[in-house]
Amino acid sequence: QVQLIQSGAEMKKPGSSVRVSCKASGGTLSSYSFSWVRQAPGQGLEWMGGIIPIFGTTNYAQKVQGRVTITADEATRTAYMELSSLRTEDTAVYYCVRGGFRVTARRTDYFNMDVWGQGTTVTVSS
Amino acid sequence: DIVLTQSPGTLSLSPGERATLSCRASQSVSSSYLAWYQQKPGQAPRLLIFGTSSRATDIPDRFSGSGSGTDFFLTISRLEPEDFAVYYCQQSGSSPAFGQGTKVEIK
Numbered sequence: 001q002v003q004l005i006q007s008g009a010e011m012k013k014p015g016s017s018v019r020v021s022c023k024a025s026g027g028t029l030s031s032y033s034f035s036w037v038r039q040a041p042g043q044g045l046e047w048m049g050g051i052i053p054i055f056g057t058t059n060y061a062q063k064v065q066g067r068v069t070i071t072a073d074e075a076t077r078t079a080y081m082e083l084s085s086l087r088t089e090d091t092a093v094y095y096c097v098r099g100g101f102r103v104t105a106r107r108t109d110y111f112n113m114d115v116w117g118q119g120t121t122v123t124v125s126s
Numbered sequence: 127d128i129v130l131t132q133s134p135g136t137l138s139l140s141p142g143e144r145a146t147l148s149c150r151a152s153q154s155v156s157s158s159y160l161a162w163y164q165q166k167p168g169q170a171p172r173l174l175i176f177g178t179s180s181r182a183t184d185i186p187d188r189f190s191g192s193g194s195g196t197d198f199f200l201t202i203s204r205l206e207p208e209d210f211a212v213y214y215c216q217q218s219g220s221s222p223a224f225g226q227g228t229k230v231e232i233k
Binding site for chain 1: 127158159161163165170171172173176177182183214216218219220221222223224225226227
């Protein structure tokens with residue numbers, strides 16, 4: 001049974017960057033998509049972006065496009081999410097999520113997010 | 127982008143009662159791409175239903191999903207104490223989106 005183990009909590013200043021890691025324990029990255037979903041305190045879920053490691057393709061939500069970079073290292077079975085130019089409103093719990101994917105000529109679809117990491121709290125404060 | 131609106135915001139019910147949660151999309155959603163998640167306080171969400179009506183692994187059969195087009199539903203036939211939580215619908219795709227959630231609380 002695969003588990004996604006995320007890195008620990010982070011405290012950051014506005015304007016800085018944060019990098020969160022997500023290691024697949026008991027499984028590989030191949031054949032799956034990996035998304036990052038965040039949840040601000042007391043709020044709902046927001047998809048930030050995802051990666052298909054086998055193709056190396058990434059997709060990002062418009063809201064964070066240009067500030068977020070998602071990568072994956074199949075050799076270490078680890079996915080990463082880096083968010084730059086941090087703002088106080090980026091304070092949230094960040095989840096790494098495994099799911100399925102479907103690739104066509106026009107788009108990449110992410111679905112069936114069935115395995116979630118434990119979450120990483122990122123606090124942005126001056 | 128598709129916007130998902132869940133109703134009601136909060137559902138107050140007693141154990142043993144039936145819960146029906148609604149998720150309305152701003153435009154038609156493929157049935158293959160509608161999922162439901164459960165989240166308890168301090169925990170990560172858990173996939174309950176995918177493809178509108180298929181239960182995920184180890185999900186009890188008191189949970190069922192239905193719907194098509196723009197209107198989708200999650201039904202919990204008889205609420206157990208562990209079912210009191212927040213439920214999110216999600217539209218999959220190139221830019222997945224979640225509804226704002228429905229909290230099912232003990233009456």
